[in-house]
Amino acid sequence: MTWRLIQNQLISIVGVHNACDASPALSFGPAAYPDLAQARELHPGLTKVWDAVRHDFWTKLIPPRASSGRQRQWA
Template sequence: MDGELTTQVDGFEAVWRPTHDTSKGIEVMAVHDTGEYPVVEVVRFAPGTDLAEARQRCPRWNRLWDKVRHEFWTEVAGPPARSAASGRWAR
């Protein structure tokens, strides 16, 4: 899947996308404060900033980073393939 995705937690929205670089996986572009009275309008990350770097830079959004990682693995990477012939999960 290509393109930007968004994830929301606790009044903040992360804008991110999966990368084709398997060593990084998730590139974080920005975080928007979506609360009624925004404290921080937007935090932009340098091109190529991966999830680990974003987490290190802004650890206060740990729940947001956890949800981004979860959405990446459940929606983008998808569930493991299951073999119709054996009924077992492929590895």
């Protein structure tokens, strides 16, 4: 899958590719890149793909902390 971050923290969907051979399964033109919510509405059968995009987005926005074996406490 290919997505990019656009203004106001919106996820713009560029395309979805087949995992087995990387062939395009779904693509959008530059004038009509849907955000993640629109993509879910347009293609509700791809729920797992949209969930993966959301997870990827949040992982890049807020990377997981390195596990040091200690928990940090905030006051």
